[in-house]
Amino acid sequence: MVGYPETLTDPSYRGQILVCTYPLIGNYGVPPKVFKDNLLTNYESDAIQCRGLIVSNYSYEYSHWSAERSLNEWLSDEKIPAITGIDTRMLTRNLREKGTMLGKIVIDENQKLEFTDPNKTNLVSEVSVKEPVEYKKGTKKIILVDCGTKNNIIRAFLGRDITVIRVPYDYDYSHIKADGILLSNGPGDPKMNIATIESAAKAMERNIPILGICLGSQILALAAGADTYKLKYGHRGLNQPCNEMGTKRSYITSQNHGYAVHSDSLPQDWREWFINDNDGTNEGLLHISKPFFAAQFHPEASPGPDDSEFIFDMFVRAISQSPSLNLPKGEVEKIVAL
């Protein structure tokens, strides 16, 4: 119901038109762009990733101490069309029944507007960094394979005093020494990311901890030899319950994915870690002997509940158990200031 600055800048929404089910949008305006550790606070990436926004009842006037401008002004500045006064519940019901579909926002009916299919473009390449970037903190280091990472994933590690080396999705990171590897979230069909899957398969041979998040979870599964498929009802929103297998624990998670890992296709040494309480689909994986694990949901939340943040703690603990590495300087080619 809240969190439009975070959602609109979430790279996983790249190329999509976002429909808000909650009707009143824009209430608290938009915060200023402030950097901390080279990352925009309050935003999940540098720019609006959605192609359009559809709401029911836009608040032309906003009020909040942290706001700098209105949602309207922000959208205009970034040239993102938006429309208000739409029966978004009706639209949601349509999308639910027929699945995600191509859409366009038509203002002038006489103007011809062609559909563009974002799935035909390489969305991940659009949102991934072009060159490796290092966010320096403590001596422990992880490689973040950026398929469209949210800033909060990076913040989660910086906050735990871990240095993050963010590399492009198709980057060969086998030569970079690190304590762990993180496969990030991102947009689209996981199977399109062939290079990323191959690198992940290679990384698994290194025997260092690997964590997959959302798209990263699917990539890890594909690298391990499992299969993925498109869900009939994709999972979106901040209220998805996930059960931890073998326990009575359930976590409320933030999600945004249209594909899932086929649990029946998991290789011998892999187990389902979480399943969605609503429809029983896979929400996480574990390797029984190696430090590989993955969550289909977003433990970094933003927006959303922080119930599953412990996954980062688990990953950090796994990293701490491997001997510290002194990464030789120069291995990272370039540091891009954001």
Next chain:
Amino acid sequence: MIKKDKPNKVLILGSGALQIGQAGEFDYSGSQAIKALKEDRVRSVLINPNIATIQTSEDFADKVYFVPINSDSVERVIEKEQPDSILLQFGGQTALNVGVELYENGVLEKHNVKVLGTPIKSIIETEDRFLFVEKCNEIGLKVAESKTAQNIEEATAAAEEIGYPVMVRIAYALGGLGSGIVNNKGELVEKATKALKFTNQILIEESLEGWKEVEYEIVRDKYDNCVSICSMENVDPMGIHTGDSVVIAPVQTLTAKENFNLRSIGIKLIRHIGIIGECNIQYALDPESDDYRIIEVNARLSRSSALASKATGYPLAFIASKLALGYALNEIENNITKQTSACFEPSLDYVALKFPRWDLQKFQQVSTRLGSEMKSVGEVMSLGRSFEEVLQKSIRMLDVGLNGFVGNNLSFDDLDRELSEPTDKRIFAIAYALQNNYSVDEIHRLTKVTKWCLYKMKNIIETEKKLTGKALGKIDDSLMLEAKQNGFSDKQIGILTSTPHSVVRIYRKELGVLPVVKQIDTLAAEYPAQTNYLYFTYHGNEDDIELAQEDQIVVLGSGPYRIGSSVEFDWCCVTAVNSINSSGKKSIMINCNPETVSTDYDICNKLYFEELTMERVLDVYDKEKPFGLIVSMGGQVPNNLAIKLHNEGIKILGTSPEQIDNAESRHKFSKILDKLGIDQPEWTEVTTLEAAKEFAKEISYPVLIRPSYVLSGAAMSIVLTEDELERYLKKATDLDSEHPVVMSKFITDAKEIEVDAVAKDGELFCYAIAEHVENAGVHSGDATIVLPPQRTYLETMRRVKLITKQIAKALEISGPFNMQFIAKDNDVKVIECNLRASRSFPFVSKTLKINFIDIATRLILGEKVTKIDKSSFDLDYVGVKASQFSFTRLKGSDPVTGVEMSSTGEVACLGDDFNEAFLKSVLSTGQKIPEKAVLLSTGTPKNKAELLEDLLVLRDRGLKFYGTKSTADYYKLSGIDVEVLYRPYDETEPAILTCLAEGKIDVVINIPKTSEKVELDSDYIIRRKAVDLNIPLFTNVQATKRFIKALEQYQTEDLAVKSWDEYH
């Protein structure tokens, strides 16, 4: 179904009579708890003397006890029933307090009774302020700081430590001297010096005035899973009790970060405290930063949780019961989707707004200023897809004659003060300010209401401006849609365009501006849901569901609880809906009160959580094309709509609306009585003072006056002399041809008798006659009612029955109705007749064990109902219904009963004879048996004489008497020693007020000399003090006499603890 450690028999404590701060929401939560236990085949025993509730109906709990909810009587039920477990979370503060008491005095341990859900230790940690602060500090969470001070030095030291500005709070509010903010040492010293003259302790608190107030409802199971079900934001900032605040769900002006941070803090805290089930957590949030304070945690179902349940569709009370049984959240089904579990957080694609309903004008001398003490008696909730829409809808739902945010005839003399010192009218002061071009910034400065809300309110004013003075025909479809989306009713548009609302409706429909029906599905349409929980909005293009099925019957609900209409009518509605369901027809419920069971979506086929206005009922009718409407169950609200709906061609089932109109119109009804030769008190309608005086002279004083329009103070009054008459008419009303006053003869020393009955096509089908304990002059809603009558002559009963039959025939009644009579000797006169269910239907039905509403509904539907055997009306036991007052909450109000109703709830108990039933019900309203001393102020010499015999009984029980000099002198002659105390204005010791405060007196008998409520006299001060100190107070001669009589016969331990089914 749960297997491990499943309880076998569970005791559930209810909340007793409805009172301010503890109302119908606990009928909802208790009913759901019983349903949850039943589903698991756990036996349930319920203690609740509130006979009008749904939870105490047949087919709910296995055993029901109509006995007081105090540790003594609960212990006796435990001894008798031997339950293995107890549920304390469903009966409000009453149940929680009694539970803690039973735990502390070892009763639970002694009888091996396990507390289900949140452990007692956790309950105590949330209730005890000191422990609570400690718990929060242990995990580094912030609580508002508060320190006590007994002198200036302590006060200044405390303020310095907390940091200015600070709030100075005075524990006992004394006239005019309230709590307040001070900004520096100088101001503090001044205020504290003043305060410490009157009290020996003050509180210095961190000032949170103007901070946002937000609440979260959080659920936790025993496996430590937590979900946050609903977030709510108060439109009124900190400083106004949340029960008196306008509240919107979900939160509107918090960023995602703030929202999820507060959610995390809440979960952290309730894990630390160890809640199992449901709880509510309140925060203050700084409007200028992300700083917060925890205000409190309620470790039980609450008013807010009832609201959250209705706002989200998530059945919190039901789920909390399952969690108390030991289920994990993801083992419980989501009743709305039927496909998913209860382990999720509802996402809303609409907004819900709660508006409180106050009835302050019913009370003399009460302050209308809102603050930290709750004063509202009920609430409504509106659903929609914009703030403007829900705000305007909710104001109409209140049923206080207001048309919405605008379109009311309200103006304010001292507007700035109205804005900065909130009363029950503040929201309209904001409207007025916006209309008079106050800027949003200025209003924000004065009210501290978040600007976002003010901007939205301004949108309504902008639309109003566009509509004002425009000819209806000049309104195009886009302006019409804008108006409807901003919540304007056809009536409001009619007022602004000087057009009748029916014409607006036709025109609007021609323009194609129509509302749509949307579902509440807990998941914002992202999952398919089978839900019948519905609302209307103008922000939409399609209806969510299939409409207009066959055989649908609409039942109109009773709207917000208010003085005179509360849970009784909800019981009638729910019962009627059940009867419709079992007849194979489909029920549609319309109601807007979140504290009710009738708005539980699982009781009916379709629930419209909507306005009970003409426009909305017509909308439902247009969409659903039902077979007909039942208007006789929800009290006066639907009753008032009957004739208007009928005139629109809508089919009303039961008694014809024309006959309803005949009974409602004083003139028409009087003519019918005259024609039938039935006696009525002489009455007339006057428009001038002279005519009033003349009529009064003719019928002789005292006379009862009922103005049609009220300026201030009580609407109805009894006057004894011409002087009083003149004074009253000048003070209370604008007497002119527009505003006539009805005057009638007031018969002194007469008894009142009530009949609740059901008829079919003019034939009386069943009836129950009940008598009042108090003489005529006490409103029937405040009177103590006895069934069957104990002191009414057989001849009187016969006449009452005959007249009832005649009326049923004359008005061709089909359905429930109620009649009130006045009887003196064998003379019987009709006071009024209501062609609908009355307040006492549940009492009568449950006492007689004949469900009048079920019978009435089936007759209305045209079913055959077998005649009831006459012997069923012969009882071997007695039922007594007593009223509950909330004077303690209404600071300043004069705690006497009179012709205007002032009680907020009621209880009823059964007993083997009158005295037993009477004593039980009086004790159930919180009165205690006096053991030490009585303070006497027994009114006129006549009253004094009447009480003489009874006082001797008290004397023989060893009670001491205190009283004024005149009272002492009077009783001395009769051999009763009364110690003389000085009256409040004498300012001499030993004084009455001192003795009361020192706890020397445990009952006050104070009989007012006149029935007119007058200025601050010393009797008022004594009554008020008694109520403030929670000392039982009697103000009525008859009730006092019966109480003492009952005491003569029964000790508390003699009162039988018998369940409902043991009376037969």
